[in-house]
Amino acid sequence: LQRMLSIAVEVDRSPNCSSCKIADVIFPFILNIPLRSQREAFLNTMESHLLRCKLLELLFQHSCDVPTTLPLSLAKILYFLSHSSVLLQYEDETATWQRWDEMLQYLSLLLMSYQNPLVCCLSPPTFPLAEHLRSSLNDRMDLIIQKAKPKLQDSDDISHLDVQLNVEDLISRMQQALGHPFPWQIMEKLCMLR
Numbered sequence: 001l002q003r004m005l006s007i008a009v010e011v012d013r014s015p016n017c018s019s020c021k022i023a024d025v026i027f028p029f030i031l032n033i034p035l036r037s038q039r040e041a042f043l044n045t046m047e048s049h050l051l052r053c054k055l056l057e058l059l060f061q062h063s064c065d066v067p068t069t070l071p072l073s074l075a076k077i078l079y080f081l082s083h084s085s086v087l088l089q090y091e092d093e094t095a096t097w098q099r100w101d102e103m104l105q106y107l108s109l110l111l112m113s114y115q116n117p118l119v120c121c122l123s124p125p126t127f128p129l130a131e132h133l134r135s136s137l138n139d140r141m142d143l144i145i146q147k148a149k150p151k152l153q154d155s156d157d158i159s160h161l162d163v164q165l166n167v168e169d170l171i172s173r174m175q176q177a178l179g180h181p182f183p184w185q186i187m188e189k190l191c192m193l194r
Contacts, residue, residue, distance in 0.1 A: 002045050002046055002047045002048075003047060005022060005026075005046070005047070005048060005051055006046075006047035006048040006051070009022065009048045009050055009051050010048075015050055016050065019048065019050045019051045019053070019054045020054055022051055022054075023051060023054035023055045023057075023058055024058070026055060027055060027058045030042070030055060030059065031062070036098075036102055039102075040105070043056070043106070049113045050113075052109070053072060053110065053113040053114050054072075056106055056109060056110040056113065057076075057110065059106065060080040060106070060107075060110070063085055063103075064079075064084045065083065066083065068083075071155060072114065073114075073155035073156045074114070074155065074156045074157075074158045075155035075156070075157075075158055075162075077107065077110060077111055077114065078158060078162055078163065078166045080107060080110070081107060081166045081167065081170050081193075082166045082169045082170060084103065085099075085100075085103060096177055097178050097182070097183050097185075097186060100174055100177065100178065100186060101183070101185050101186055101189060104186065104189035104190065104193060105189060107193055108189065108192055108193050111193070163194065167190070167193070170190075171190070174186070
C-alpha cells in the first residue's frame with residue numbers, strides 16, 4: 001500500500017498537488033483508526049514524506065479550534081504547537097498524558113517529514129534524485145543538474161525566540177491539563193521537538 005501511495009504521488013506533474021488530493025481521501029480513514037499503534041504504524045511506514053506531511057497537516061488543522069491559512073511551513077508547525085490538541089478516537093480510556101504524548105510524537109514527525117521534501121532523499125533510498133520532492137520527476141532532474149537549492153517560503157523564516165515562546169505556551173497548556181511534573185515520555189518528546 002505504501003509503495004502504491006508513493007508512486008501515486010510521483011506520477012502527477014505536480015507531486016504537491018497529487019499528495020494533497022490523496023491526503024484528502026485518506027484523512028477520514030486515519031480519524032477512524034482506534035489504536036494509536038495502528039495510526040503510528042501507518043504514518044511511520046509511509047514512503048512518501050510529502051504525503052505524510054499533508055496527512056499530518058490535515059490532522060493538526062482538524063485539531064485546531066481556529067485553523068490557520070498559512071501554507072505548510074515552519075511557522076505553521078509552530079502554530080500547531082500552540083493551538084492544537086489531538087482529537088482522535090480511542091478504543092479505550094487512554095490517559096490524558098498519552099494523548100499529549102501522541103500529539104508531540106506527530107508534531108516531531110511532521111517537522112521531520114517537512115524537512116525531507118526540502119532537503120532529504122526520495123524514497124526508496126536507491127533512487128538517485130535527492131532533493132526538490134515538491135517538483136515533478138522531470139523538473140527535479142533539471143533542478144539537480146543545475147544544482148539549484150530548494151526554495152524556502154517566507155514563513156519558514158522563524159527565530160529561536162519564536163520557538164521558545166511557542167514551546168513555553170505548549171508547556172503552560174500541558175501543565176493545566178496534566179499538572180506537574182510531566183511523565184518522562186513527555187519530557188523526552190519536548191526536548192526532541194525543541
